[in-house]
Amino acid sequence: MNSEWIEQLNRWHNEEEYERIVKQIEQVPAVERNYELTGQLARAYNNLERYREALELLLSTASEGQDDYAWHFRLGYAYSHLAQYDKALTAFEQANRLQPEDEYVQEFLSSIRPYAHTMEQDRQRYEQETALWKQQHGEQLPFSSFDLSDFWEDSEYAVKDHIEPPFDEEMIRSIEQELGYKLPASYIALMHTQNGGFPARTAFPTAGATSWANDHVAITSISGIGGQKSYSLTGDMGSRFMIEQWGYPDLGIVFGDCPSAGHDVIMLDYRFCGPTGEPAVVHVDQENDYEITYLAPHFEAFICGLVDAEELEI
Incomplete structure (x- = not known):
């Protein structure tokens, strides 16, 4: 040189x-x-x-x-x-x-x-809520005390573009390698009930206002484990597409679509735990300079915290 x-x-x-x-x-x-x-x-x-x-x-x-x-x-x-x-x-x-x-x-x-100040506040909340969850639930298997039988909504559209076939351990390893992160055990457990689709309860309460409502964020779909369907984790409209083409911060995995059709998403956030740890769940708003709103200390807590939208203000 x-x-x-x-x-x-x-x-x-x-x-x-x-x-x-x-x-x-x-x-x-x-x-x-x-x-x-x-x-x-x-x-x-x-x-x-x-x-x-x-x-x-x-x-x-x-x-x-x-x-x-x-x-x-x-x-x-x-x-x-x-x-x-x-x-x-x-x-x-x-x-x-x-x-x-x-x-x-x-x-x-x-x-x-x-942003650094907000991130430190989120880190403290993540650590406190993680510790509290472990104190209350111990080391029990994911969703041991939560009924998932009515979690998914029947939808022909979900069958077409969201729901993946059943997966095995080899598929999980392949998806994790492609995304660069280890999937939470609770995510895998939920996908064993149905591999992606539309949840019946679509609102998650928040402490403050978001771009969607004064007191919650909304989710329309959850990505399945696979790459055959467009909105699965590694599909052509999946996590890497949203990060690389839509500019979402590369802090983890985009798994949840919102009613805005891409202008805000729900993500697994690995910033506090590293690529093999237990990620938090956050809402990221593209329309507000990719603002990150902390939602839950892990995926299971997020799923258990979803409620009917009618219960909250829109």
Whole structure:
């Protein structure tokens, strides 16, 4: 690698030719890429909204990047678009210490601080409610004390586009590998009763107003485990489609459609537990800058908390 090559990469960056940057750098074997080249590739991934890949690259050079403003900026940028606002705030604060008063850093700090504050409140609620649930329910199997016999609504439309055939352990592993997250045991248990479709109770109460109502969010369908039907977890309108094409934050798995037909969704949120832990359930509102509203500490609590919409204000 020489200075002329780096200058060419920077010109492509200024011209927003990010795919050309990726193509050029990926021709170099990973073991032969130095710190600067790895950073250039991470920057291009960020600009192509490939935030997970950018984050992986940046973390692989963490020891070299500690005193580098650009490394911390790129790290914060990736974390912010993965909705990991606490880590994004830390990264941008360090970038600010290394290069004070940078206008781009100031903009990110200003916008992220309230999200990081809300995320910390959600984390505390998640931990408290998880502990309380375990205290009340112990280690019993999912839905041991909840009747699922009338959970699903009969629907020809659901049969056509939502309900997947029965699945096995191999299918679960395949879906988890494709999505990058371990499915909760309670999700798998519910899908054994019917693999996706329309719940009969469609409202989940909230403490405050949402884009849908003053006191709840609404859900129309739950994705099945599979990829044959359009609205299943890995179908052509499934979780990765909603994240990659609709811009939802890559914080977990989109599993619930809402009456807005894509403009808000229900997600499994793995930010507090990691990709193999027990995720929280959140509502994400595209129309309000992808605002995240915490709903429940896990999927079982969310399902048990659904009520008839008629009971709440619309």
